[in-house]
Amino acid sequence: MSELLFETQGGIATITLNRPDSGNAFTTEMLADWEAALRECIASDAIRAVVLTGAGRIFCSGGDVKRMARNAASGQTAWERGQYLVNHVHRIPLTVLELDKPYIVAVNGAATGAGMDMALMGDLRFAAASARFAESYIKVGFVAGDGGAWMLPRLVGTPRALEMLWTGDFVSAEEAERIGLVNKVLPDDQLMSHTMAVAERLASGPTVAIRLMKRMVRQGATSSFPDALAFAASCTGVVAGTEDYREATTAFAEKRKPVFKGR
Template sequence: MNEVVKYEQDELGVVTLTLNHPETRNALTGTGITEGILAACDRIEHDPTVRAVIITATGTVFSSGGKIDEMKRQIGDGFSSAVLRQEYRHGIQRLPLAVHQIEVPVIAAVNGPAVGAGCDLACMCDVRVASDKATFAESFVKVGIVPGDGGAWFLPRVIGMARAAEMSFTGEPIDAQTALDWGMVSRVVAPEDLLVTAQTLARKMAVNSPHAVRMTKRLLREGQTSSLANLLELSAAYQAIVHKTEEHAAIVNDFMAKKAARQADRK
């Protein structure tokens, strides 16, 4: 049986997670994909050699979100509201917490439709690049439910409240070009160029100081909810740490050596 989430790491420490359940269009529930991503997040967090992560998918769909068969099960006898609440808390709601807490940059390479929780998974990532075949739909209202996986927290932070409200209240999809115009994705490329584009971007991140990149990501995260004064305090503490890293010393010493060589050449 094929892995439902493939885990691959290259020589620069870029991990690619590939959702691999095309028969359900990579549904996050009822397939093992959520559990696979959670296991991968735990592995990444315990592996200091990881420098960046790409999340993508096989087939023509990034993720169809929640599996309708699972929704049918949940409305059946034996599933009270109290039981369902706990199922969400201990199920798919672990996903946004795990992805959001990854210390290294996470790039979503969206190859096709990202629907419902699939759209939210893309928004959990730091950066999104899309195939021109991609679409995005915060479509929970279309099946009479709400975004139970944190989409109401992520989506407004990605595209702003008014556009998030439009997507959430209508449930209608937007195409890749609209997603680019709205700032949901940073690049739109041909399908055959998607993974190469994401890998190139990830490697540009991976070659930088891992300490500086991880702390920069944390500062960006804290800046979403922190006051300026508190963020400056944290920035000062992080800056004091990275000033003492080997990577920073090597860069400064190399710069000074080249500067001295240029000055010597002028004499």
């Protein structure tokens, strides 16, 4: 079977990491398929929301430690290791940065190391009650190589991020929700139904406004307040010219539910 499953239905694309017997650890082939799936999500106007999850009982265990050990034993150099990250692993977060559509992560089990970092890239994160999170790099004498040291402090603050990075200890789903690492914790059997309901709501909403708001939030993280206001004014001008805006205002006046077309 494919190491990554990709399907689209009703404006929603679902990406499923599919190596359950190996904790959905990355392979070069999986990463290539993952990037290709994300590229399709970026390019296709028919796709309005994207969901990421893992097959089986583990969301993602990150890099394949056994493969890493074999590479080290075979004489892989530090330069080669760094290049592998740049040429393969880093392609995922960099491509996600290009995606201005909702990217929702359903964490169905343990998310460790680079697997946790991949979860952090979601705009929204929902976790099963059985999910656990660990920046486990330190357990194998490694450093966070997939963006965790940049993303985690922005979500939970520097002291808590350093605690997780330095200890590699697990954080429960309940604790993850308390510290703002995930949006909501669901019973295991309700995780995907809840995630898909949120995805469906976003996919059926005013697409241009949703995408521009994501761009506004991202730009606001690195810009001054006056620059953010200027960008907001530009986005307002764009949205005001959409069919969905006209439909929404008309529906409001007519006291009915709007029907959005995504344009």
